[in-house]
Amino acid sequence: GLAGSGAASGYAVGAWEFNALLLLQLLGWVFVPVYIHSGVYTMPAYLSKRFGGNRLKVYFACLSVLLYIFTKLSVDLYAGALFIQESLGWNLYLSIVLLISMTALLTVTGGLVAVLYTDTLQAVLMIGGALTLTIMSLVKVGGLEGVRTKYMQAIPNVTAIMASGNFTYSPSCRIEPKPNSLRILRGPLDEDIPWPGFILGQTPASIWYWCA
Incomplete structure (x- = not known):
């Protein structure tokens, strides 16, 4: 996840969240008004209404479900x-x-209202x-200056990694x-996150992820 990537490569992974912050504004000010005006609730429905036919709608719906299953669910x-x-x-x-x-059960019996209440509660818990x-961690390491200093001195214990059975480590x-x-x-x-790849490559993909 982002926490592990941040520990491994530094602050660069924070660019994903800054990117999302900007693209969500794009969603709210550009995409959502179009969706509302079109009277649709999903991107497959919008594509069907915009271009006609059902093949594109079915294709995009199936693609979205498969991507969601393998990348999120x-x-x-x-x-x-x-x-x-x-x-x-x-x-x-x-x-x-049990989780499934x-x-x-929650979704079928409670409908969208139950999902909204659950998401709201989860958002409060996650943000809190x-x-x-964050506050406890900053106090523990001595503030932002402590993060800057101690992160650059942090080196994993390779012996402990090998002893734990993690065979993904190599001298390279x-x-x-x-x-x-x-x-x-x-x-x-x-080698991790070059700015041209992030801005020119990741941003279009993020527009699909956040706005579609």
């Missing part, structure tokens, strides 16, 4: 089931079935938890923080 289910397994000792697959069943964790892996770790937009040849 699978990760969310695994993370939730892993938490249940570690905290309660339940079987991983049983936990996944609870979600389906994130702010609390970078274990020392990069000199530009505290920069968000990096040079065009950066």
